[in-house]
Amino acid sequence: MKAVALIDANNFYVSCERAFNPRLRGEPTVVLSNNDGCVVSRSNEAKQIGIRMAVPIFQVRSLIERHGVHVLSSNYELYGDLSNRMMNVLEEFSPEVERYSIDEAFVCLEADDSAGLEALGREIKTRLYRYTGIPVSVGIGATKTLAKVAGFHAKTLPQLENVFDLTPSSLQVPALRRTPIEEVWGVGYRWATKLKANGIRTAFDLREARDEWIRANLNVTGLRMAHELRGIACHTLTTIPQPRRAINSTRSFGKMVDSLDDLKAAVGTFVTRAAEKLRRERMLAGIITVFVLTDRYKLDDEQYSGSLTLQLAPMTNITNDIQTVAFKALEAIYRKDLRYKKAGVMLGDLVPDYGLPQPLWETDKNEKMRELMAKVDRLNRRYGRETVQCGTFVSDGKWQMQMNSRSPRYTTRWDELLKVAC
Amino acid sequence: MIPSEVQIQTEPSVINDGQYSGFPSQADDYLHRPLDLNEHLTPHPTTTFFIQVTGDAMAAEKIFDGDILIIDRAEDCRDGHLVLAIVESRFVVRRLRKFDGKFWLCPAEPDQPSLELDESCEVWGRVMWSLTKH
Numbered sequence: 001m002k003a004v005a006l007i008d009a010n011n012f013y014v015s016c017e018r019a020f021n022p023r024l025r026g027e028p029t030v031v032l033s034n035n036d037g038c039v040v041s042r043s044n045e046a047k048q049i050g051i052r053m054a055v056p057i058f059q060v061r062s063l064i065e066r067h068g069v070h071v072l073s074s075n076y077e078l079y080g081d082l083s084n085r086m087m088n089v090l091e092e093f094s095p096e097v098e099r100y101s102i103d104e105a106f107v108c109l110e111a112d113d114s115a116g117l118e119a120l121g122r123e124i125k126t127r128l129y130r131y132t133g134i135p136v137s138v139g140i141g142a143t144k145t146l147a148k149v150a151g152f153h154a155k156t157l158p159q160l161e162n163v164f165d166l167t168p169s170s171l172q173v174p175a176l177r178r179t180p181i182e183e184v185w186g187v188g189y190r191w192a193t194k195l196k197a198n199g200i201r202t203a204f205d206l207r208e209a210r211d212e213w214i215r216a217n218l219n220v221t222g223l224r225m226a227h228e229l230r231g232i233a234c235h236t237l238t239t240i241p242q243p244r245r246a247i248n249s250t251r252s253f254g255k256m257v258d259s260l261d262d263l264k265a266a267v268g269t270f271v272t273r274a275a276e277k278l279r280r281e282r283m284l285a286g287i288i289t290v291f292v293l294t295d296r297y298k299l300d301d302e303q304y305s306g307s308l309t310l311q312l313a314p315m316t317n318i319t320n321d322i323q324t325v326a327f328k329a330l331e332a333i334y335r336k337d338l339r340y341k342k343a344g345v346m347l348g349d350l351v352p353d354y355g356l357p358q359p360l361w362e363t364d365k366n367e368k369m370r371e372l373m374a375k376v377d378r379l380n381r382r383y384g385r386e387t388v389q390c391g392t393f394v395s396d397g398k399w400q401m402q403m404n405s406r407s408p409r410y411t412t413r414w415d416e417l418l419k420v421a422c
Numbered sequence: 423m424i425p426s427e428v429q430i431q432t433e434p435s436v437i438n439d440g441q442y443s444g445f446p447s448q449a450d451d452y453l454h455r456p457l458d459l460n461e462h463l464t465p466h467p468t469t470t471f472f473i474q475v476t477g478d479a480m481a482a483e484k485i486f487d488g489d490i491l492i493i494d495r496a497e498d499c500r501d502g503h504l505v506l507a508i509v510e511s512r513f514v515v516r517r518l519r520k521f522d523g524k525f526w527l528c529p530a531e532p533d534q535p536s537l538e539l540d541e542s543c544e545v546w547g548r549v550m551w552s553l554t555k556h
Contacts, residue, residue, distance in 0.1 A: 022508045022511045022512065022513070023511045023512075025511065085468050085469070088468040089468060089469075130495060130496075131468070131469045131495050131496055132469075132495075133495075133546075410471070411471065411472075417472055417473055417474040417490070418471075418473040418474070418513065419473070419474050419475075419476050420473050420474070420476070420491075420506065420513045420514070420515060421475075421476050421477050421479075421512075422475050422476065422477045422478070422479045422480040422485060422487075422514075422515050422530075
């Protein structure tokens with residue numbers, strides 16, 4: 001029999017840190033977002049003392065001091081590398097693996113019976129921990145939505161030891177009855193409120209609801225959800241990455257920024273990164289959005305958010321061309337005498353850069369620019385990011401990320417390897 | 423521009439599919455990719471990690487300060503293997519030994535005590551290579 005398994009890393013960022021730092025095991029630990037702003041990953045111990053997800057760190061300072069919580073900056077190079085390793089290990093179990101997010105994947109599994117599926121689930125959990133050091137939960141079901149329900153129980157019921165196979169029909173009714181409606185895949189806050197108002201409080205209630213009622217109140221998306229809960233697959237595995245619809249590059253600043261020059265330095269770098277991604281995926285962008293924000297937690301400061309979208313004509317992936325337009329947008333939205341906390345760019349209207357008719361005004365200059373970009377990308381790949389930068393902008397580093405307690409990038413930098421005293 | 427059908431080559435180049443402009447090479451039938459050290463040292467990149475040694479306490483095992491150790495977590499660890507282990511929340515390099523029906527983590531210095539492998543410690547991975555710069 002075939003089934004879908006959801007593999008979900010437990011407290012992924014914290015688990016990555018623990019894989020290389022055993023002293024953090026059993027200790028309350030949190031990882032902060034970019035710029036050390038909010039809590040984005042919590043160990044179970046940190047959850048137990050009441051640190052909520054996404055809470056700004058300054059709001060829980062006293063809890064942290066009282067309980068001696070370990071607070072770490074995010075180390076995305078490490079998390080990205082361990083995530084890739086996890087996904088590679090999963091591919092040993094099945095040719096069909098959908099990378100759903102940095103710490104979640106759907107995998108199509110096949111076994112003789114339910115017992116075989118559960119054994120596979122346990123083997124996945126054991127092997128991932130041994131090979132990568134990352135503990136995971138495994139939920140198995142006939143559809144993606146049921147696999148998610150199984151995953152919810154695998155994570156929350158200790159007696160399941162992080163693996164739950166929901167394919168036996170005898171388990172489905174009790175498990176769905178114990179699944180709050182807001183835990184069903186795709187049910188957001190708004191739908192949850194609406195459903196509860198109509199007496200639908202659990203996944204079981206939604207499964208049993210009449211199709212006509214669901215279609216009238218939740219449209220076809222809700223109907224698919226109910227069908228998936230009944231074991232009828234509506235969402236297949238997406239094993240080939242979908243082309244991106246937009247590329248973002250955005251950061252909060254380490255220190256507040258007020259001058260146009262500093263903002264230009266930041267926006268220039270964001271464009272560089274986004275354009276690099278664009279070329280790597282062989283795409284062209286048709287529009288660019290630039291935005292700036294003040295710090296909404298600084299209640300005494302004047303608040304402002306500005307954003308402007310401009311067209312890139314002709315469509316392009318050349319850093320300098322995009323920068324010219326980005327600076328035009330930035331100058332239009334920039335207001336003096338404000339302190340900015342965050343800025344970003346978004347490239348949209350993406351199309352593949354091949355198969356398009358070449359514009360008539362294609363000149364030698366464009367051809368040369370493309371060659372130049374290819375060379376810059378090669379150099380930066382070889383010698384490290386930002387070895388060669390396009391455009392001219394002053395950068396004193398003020399806007400760069402604040403990462404006061406980032407762990408070493410053990411798996412991606414030769415000069416940051418794990419040191420073992422012998 | 424040079425017309426595309428005319429090829430000018432001034433020196434033989436293996437990059438160009440091993441084609442010589444003059445005479446065909448007798449070695450063409452025996453071409454192989456150059457040796458790749460990754461293939462030799464890290465056959466399983468997904469489960470391979472590098473660590474760096476500080477200190478000379480493992481000198482008797484020919485592991486020295488500054489060496490890079492290549493750890494493969496997918497390899498089975500058996501009697502006699504060198505392993506990276508976690509003992510009392512610290513990483514250590516030890517030789518795995520089996521005697522009296524039990525596994526032991528043994529240090530390089532004979533005067534240091536061996537530690538029985540139990541619930542309190544964990545074998546992280548097998549040390550496959552140590553790289554010493556000379």
